[in-house]
Amino acid sequence: xxxxxxxxxxTAARAVSAAPSARTAAARRRRYGAPTVLLAPFFVLFTAAxxxxxxxxxxxxxxxxxxxxxGFGGSETVFTGLGNYTRALGDGAFxxxxxxxxxYCLLYIPLMMCLALVLALLLDSALVRARRFFQLALFLPxxxxxxxxxxxxxxxxxxxxxxxxxxxxxxxxxxxxLGHPLxxxxxxxxxxxxxxxxxxxxxxxxxxxxxVLEAAxxxxxxxxxxxxSIKVPLIRSSLTVVGLFTVIGSLQLFTEPMILHGTxxxxxxxxxxxxxAYTAAFERHDYGLAAASSVLLALAAAALSxxxxxxxxxxxxRTRPQTETGAVA
Amino acid sequence: xxxxxxxPGTTSTPGRRPWSLSRTAVNxxxxxxxxxxxxxxxxxxxxxxxxxxxxxxxxxxxxxxWHLGANLHALATxxxxxxxxxxxxxxxxxxxxxxLCALVCxxxxxxxxxxxxxxxxxxxxxxxxxxxxxTTALALPLYLLASKVGVVNTFWAVxxxxxxxxxxxxxxxxxxxxxxxxxALEAAxxxxxxxxxxxxxxxxxxxxxxxxxVFLFQFTAIWNNFFLPLVMLSDDRLFPVSLGLYSWNxxxxxFPEYYPLVVTGSLLGIVPLVIAFVALQRxxxxxxxxxxxx
Numbered sequence: 001x002x003x004x005x006x007x008x009x010x011t012a013a014r015a016v017s018a019a020p021s022a023r024t025a026a027a028r029r030r031r032y033g034a035p036t037v038l039l040a041p042f043f044v045l046f047t048a049a050x051x052x053x054x055x056x057x058x059x060x061x062x063x064x065x066x067x068x069x070x071g072f073g074g075s076e077t078v079f080t081g082l083g084n085y086t087r088a089l090g091d092g093a094f095x096x097x098x099x100x101x102x103x104y105c106l107l108y109i110p111l112m113m114c115l116a117l118v119l120a121l122l123l124d125s126a127l128v129r130a131r132r133f134f135q136l137a138l139f140l141p142x143x144x145x146x147x148x149x150x151x152x153x154x155x156x157x158x159x160x161x162x163x164x165x166x167x168x169x170x171x172x173x174x175x176x177x178l179g180h181p182l183x184x185x186x187x188x189x190x191x192x193x194x195x196x197x198x199x200x201x202x203x204x205x206x207x208x209x210x211x212v213l214e215a216a217x218x219x220x221x222x223x224x225x226x227x228x229s230i231k232v233p234l235i236r237s238s239l240t241v242v243g244l245f246t247v248i249g250s251l252q253l254f255t256e257p258m259i260l261h262g263t264x265x266x267x268x269x270x271x272x273x274x275x276x277a278y279t280a281a282f283e284r285h286d287y288g289l290a291a292a293s294s295v296l297l298a299l300a301a302a303a304l305s306x307x308x309x310x311x312x313x314x315x316x317x318r319t320r321p322q323t324e325t326g327a328v329a
Numbered sequence: 330x331x332x333x334x335x336x337p338g339t340t341s342t343p344g345r346r347p348w349s350l351s352r353t354a355v356n357x358x359x360x361x362x363x364x365x366x367x368x369x370x371x372x373x374x375x376x377x378x379x380x381x382x383x384x385x386x387x388x389x390x391x392x393x394x395w396h397l398g399a400n401l402h403a404l405a406t407x408x409x410x411x412x413x414x415x416x417x418x419x420x421x422x423x424x425x426x427x428x429l430c431a432l433v434c435x436x437x438x439x440x441x442x443x444x445x446x447x448x449x450x451x452x453x454x455x456x457x458x459x460x461x462x463x464t465t466a467l468a469l470p471l472y473l474l475a476s477k478v479g480v481v482n483t484f485w486a487v488x489x490x491x492x493x494x495x496x497x498x499x500x501x502x503x504x505x506x507x508x509x510x511x512x513a514l515e516a517a518x519x520x521x522x523x524x525x526x527x528x529x530x531x532x533x534x535x536x537x538x539x540x541x542x543v544f545l546f547q548f549t550a551i552w553n554n555f556f557l558p559l560v561m562l563s564d565d566r567l568f569p570v571s572l573g574l575y576s577w578n579x580x581x582x583x584f585p586e587y588y589p590l591v592v593t594g595s596l597l598g599i600v601p602l603v604i605a606f607v608a609l610q611r612x613x614x615x616x617x618x619x620x621x622x623x
Contacts (some may be wrong), residue, residue, distance in 0.1 A: 037438035039452075041433045042498060050459055051491040056477070057470035072346030119362055127404070128359065134334040136610065137363045140370065143602035145553035147571040149594040151578055152369045155376070161385060163372070196617075203618040223351075234594055244461075252465035255555050264580045265607060277469055278560070287473055295470045298462070305461055 001274075045128065054298075061085070061291035084292035093270040094293060100182070103273055105250050113243065114195045120201035121227045135202065138195035150259040153188045154178075158263070174320045180262040181257065181271065188256045193249075197242050204238035205231055244308050251301045254278070271295045356518055370599075377596040381415060381586050400593040406616055411617025414566060415573035420554055420601075421484075422569055422610040426491040428549035431540050438501025438539075439532050443514065453502075459495030465556050472560040486561040486568070491551045497543040503619045505532070549602055570598045 064080045072205075088094045119138065134316075141149065155178040156162045200310055208231060210315040216226045254274040259277070261267040268284070270276040273293060281290035375385055378397035389603050403414050441453055470488055475481045509532050517527040533540075558572045565576065581587045606613060 034447055034528070035440040035444040037525060038436040038528065042437035042454075042493075045433065045489070045493045046456075046459060046495065049493045050462060050473065050495075053467055053470035053474045054462070056474045060473055090520060090612060092601055115362075119359070125355060127355045129356070132610070134359050134363060136607065136613075140603065140606065140615075141366050143606045144370070144599050145555070145602075146570050146574055147382065147555045149369075151574065151591060151595055152373050156369060156372060180456050190367065194362075196355065199614065200617045203614065207618075208342070248463050249463060253464045254465055259575065261579070262575075266394050266458070274556075275464060278492055278556075281472070282560070283467060290469055298466050301463070301466065301558055 026191055053132050057294055058290045059286055061295050062288075065286070075168050080288070084288040085296065088276075088293045088296060093268075094273065094276050097270050097276045101253060103182055104185060104189075104253060104272075107182065107245055108250060109243070111186065112190050112194050112197065113239070113246065114181040115190065116197040117201055117232070118237070119194070119198045120205055121231065123198070123202050124205040124231070125223055125227075130268040135199060140195065141192050142196040144192070146255040147259065150188055150256045153184070153191070153256075156262050164184055165201075178260075179266050181260055181264070181267045185253070185256045189253075191248075192277065193246070197246070200238055200242055201235060204235040210236050240269060240309070244305055247304050247308055248301050251297060251304070252296060263278055269314070331404065343419070354615055371426055373596050373599075377593045379589065379592075381589055384588055384592065385585060396589070397593075400589045403599040404590055404593050404597070411565065412570075412573065412590070413431075414571045415568050418567060418596070419571075419598075420489055422491060422547045423551040426488055426551050427544045429494045430494050430497060430547045431544040433492060434497030434543050435501045435505075435533065435536060435540050436528075438499045438503075439505050439536065440510065440530055441498070441502045442505035443511075443528075443532070456495045456498050459493075460499060462495075464490075464550070464554070468556040468560050471557065475561060481561060482567070484567060487554075487558050487567075489563060490557060491547075491554065493549070494547055497547060498547075500543055501539055503538070504542070505536050507619075508539060509534045538612065538615065541609065542612045544615055545605060545612055546604065552602060554576075569620070570594070574598065592608050 002093060014255050017251050040106045060226065062079060062081060064083060066076050066078045112319055120129065123134055128134065142150075154162055159165050159176075177187075212230065212234070212316040213226060216230050221229065255270045257267050258275060258278075259267060261271065269279045274297065277290045280286045349467050365518065377400060378395050380396040380399065383396075437456075441449065467490070471486075472481065475486045480486045513531055514527055517531045518524075522530070552569075553571065554569070555571045555575070558569050559575070562568055562572065565573065568576070574591055577594070578591050581591065
């Protein structure tokens with residue numbers, strides 16, 4: 001997968017009929033030389049840091065370490081085919097991780113998307129002052145590293161340290177978020193990503209031609225009706241892109257539960273599939289199993305992103321074929 | 330639309346009461362959301378000035394319990410000043426990494442925009458597929474590869490993977506389409522400039538705002554990266570801030586005096602990004618717009 005530009009390009013035949021002379025070779029070099037030089041750094045790095053690791057992980061996932069005798073004589077690597085995959089899928093801890101992940105996605109994705117969309121619509125309505133301030137303030141959590149965000153929230157969940165938990169307890173509503181990892185993790189993710197995606201939606205809303213909204217107003221649509229029937233359908237491509245990236249990002253859940261794992265026993269070391277892969281590599285030193293579970297997770301992400309793009313494409317094809325550009329898909 | 334222009338100034342006259350009511354509701358909802366996003370940061374700000382006892386006791390901050398200076402001093406001296414070594418590491422990983430990454434992305438995006446060559450769209454399709462591969466999914470495969478090659482626990486193991494950002498190439502292509510007119514390049518060529526010279530002295534300056542945008546997003550991504558350094562590094566002198574704070578936090582159970590270090594260190598850890606995002610608002614908004622509206 002190198003970006004080398006083919007030297008026997010079909011376009012050369014169009015440019016020159018006979019005479020494969022030194023001049024045409026020079027012209028070809030001039031035509032393809034610059035793009036090759038400009039594209040090479042990216043594709044060399046992309047190959048080394050993306051394509052090769054993926055290939056190597058797939059390769060490793062097909063082998064397992066076989067310890068001989070009492071474990072003194074070292075180990076040998078044997079081919080097991082899909083053995084690691086069946087081992088991962090047969091492991092209750094791995095399936096439990098996927099169950100946690102599914103619950104997390106079902107709770108987090110609709111909640112965050114709705115919140116971001118509603119905030120963007122509110123910000124886009126003509127009623128708001130200080131738009132720049134709200135945009136910046138809501139976006140700011142994105143500037144906080146996931147590790148630090150998780151640490152701060154863990155403190156805010158900890159009774160004794162947290163003023164929030166203290167206030168809730170004195171109000172009679174006992175809150176034990178450390179014992180309930182799912183809402184604890186969902187809240188961290190909502191805090192980190194709502195503002196970021198709201199800015200994307202808001203930018204898309206601002207790009208809607210003003211005449212369209214004016215026409216809706218003249219036709220007697222109120223602000224709520226305009227928002228639901230005009231604005232939301234018009235920014236569907238943004239919704240698709242954000243949904244796609246949110247799904248892919250959610251499947252990689254690692255940092256937040258990992259930090260909760262260090263604080264509370266209710267988050268086990270295999271709480272999410274990515275944590276399972278990490279544990280397999282660094283605690284069990286089972287690279288084959290780690291690679292297989294990483295590949296399974298990547299396959300799940302690929303399948304889901306295919307479903308997301310497919311579902312939204314057919315739906316949008318029915319309603320508004322002309323607005324759909326699909327930035328990524 | 331013709332009727333609309335015939336009736337200027339009617340926006341505010343009909344139904345003044347419900348409008349003013351919902352104005353309060355809308356602004357109230359936004360203030361509530363803002364409180365949700367800012368309160369944890371406010372707590373961090375206050376907590377960074379508390380000593381261990383006040384922090385764990387949940388006592389309110391008063392001028393007599395102001396220990397920010399002491400906390401900063403403890404942070405600077407803990408482990409022979411290892412925290413500021415982490416800080417320097419983060420600045421190196423993120424600063425140099427993001428700069429090189431942005432340059433690489435703009436080169437590639439420019440080439441995709443300006444030139445046509447066989448297989449171009451297939452190659453670009455590969456870049457878009459790369460966008461869908463999240464960095465976390467790659468961390469473990471990268472570790473497995475790095476341990477095979479023998480570069481685990483080195484600066485390069487974290488630095489080199491952070492130079493790759495397929496989404497940056499996509500953004501750079503969009504920016505080039507918006508900022509680099511073909512006539513300007515043609516004029517440079519007529520003046521006798523070579524292709525690379527044209528890129529360097531005509532194309533690149535024009536697309537500089539795009540470069541800043543890619544730099545900003547990549548800087549954030551590298552500064553915030555946790556999984557990759559976690560798997561790659563075991564020598565704590567190579568740690569970035571995020572990993573160092575994590576390693577301190579795992580020790581707080583045994584050593585409560587680490588709590589103020591983690592909190593104060595977290596506060597300092599978000600300062601560069603907050604400054605960058607406040608100062609470069611135009612650029613991150615442009616990036617998010619180009620990434621979604623297109």
